[in-house]
Amino acid sequence: MLGNLYAEQIRRTGIPIRVLGATSGDTGAAAIHGLLGQPGVQIFILYPNGKVSPLQERQMACTGAENVFAIAIEGSFDDAQTAIKDVFGDLAFRNQYHLSAVNSINLARILAQCVYYAFGWLQLPERLRYQVNFVVPTGNFGNVLAGWLMHKMGMPVAGFRVATNRNDILYRLFSSGVYACGTVSPSCAPSMDIQIASNFERFLYFHEGCNASQVRHIMQTFRQTGNYTFPKFERDAFSASRADDADIERNIQWVFQKYGYIADPHTACGFQDLPGGGINVVLATAHPAKFPETIHKAIGKHPKHPALEALQDLPLSRHQMAPTPEAIKQFIERSS
16 A cells, blocks of 8 residues: 555656665565555665575565665664664755655554454454454554554454563563563564564653653653653553463464464464453464474474465575665665
8 A cells, every 4th residue: 555655646746765664574575565666666675684584585685676675784673773763864865865664664554554453343243342352463563553543543442462572572561661672582483573662652652641752751761771661651452472482382383273274473472371351363464484494393384375485596686784874875875
């Protein structure tokens, strides 16, 4: 949808754009394919080098499209996202190169995701709709924020479960009211290997009574000290869970044995400590074929997908660089 909106914008204005995004794995490929071959668009997607699955990387770096630039940065997703924000913060550069954003840094994508929740909610028998818990594997907080926004727009639910992996900053926050950053720990669910969830700032804006000054104070304190303790943290409709790699493997096994469904490692986080009572709707995030080693270790299966298999023999086209605003801006200048 966002790709089509950008295409219409370019058609109306005649102004080409450069689209920037950071990804921890899956959403980068989605963004790229939404803009693939679009006239007047160059797309630059940053991802942490060596910290996404090989097939996730191939989805981004094997398109063969001249308008796609897959950029492997040294560091974590948080480093990539911070650098992207700093580039957008340079207003002169942003205006000169007509920069736009993709992935959940762009609110348009969050709003589009609201529809998924309404669709899922309407599939339930009417008598059960008020009892539903949406369980959302969570890294950057965008998907679950979309559900919460839908709830605030009038969709009644029992709650939202923030399912994290071992990088559990959000689990610790919802459990204790302390927002404390740790070191990113690589896991078998790499798209959730995030410590600083940018969309959490959007939730904070509402949590703090739409007080932008207070949100700035909280985030400045967090960036300077690595933590912030909320005097009174209202969980609203949220709860949280945490799954380490061993939990993920067990959950893949359990889901396959019970339902015959092969869950990818991120989706498997959603099955950890499911809320009791009511109805749980677990949001699936990716095809299991992207994570063959983890799936084989868990259940001895080798899931495949034709589109992913077709990528195996294609040449990689990627660019490696430091996760600094200066390096990214220089690359955009050279590529324009």
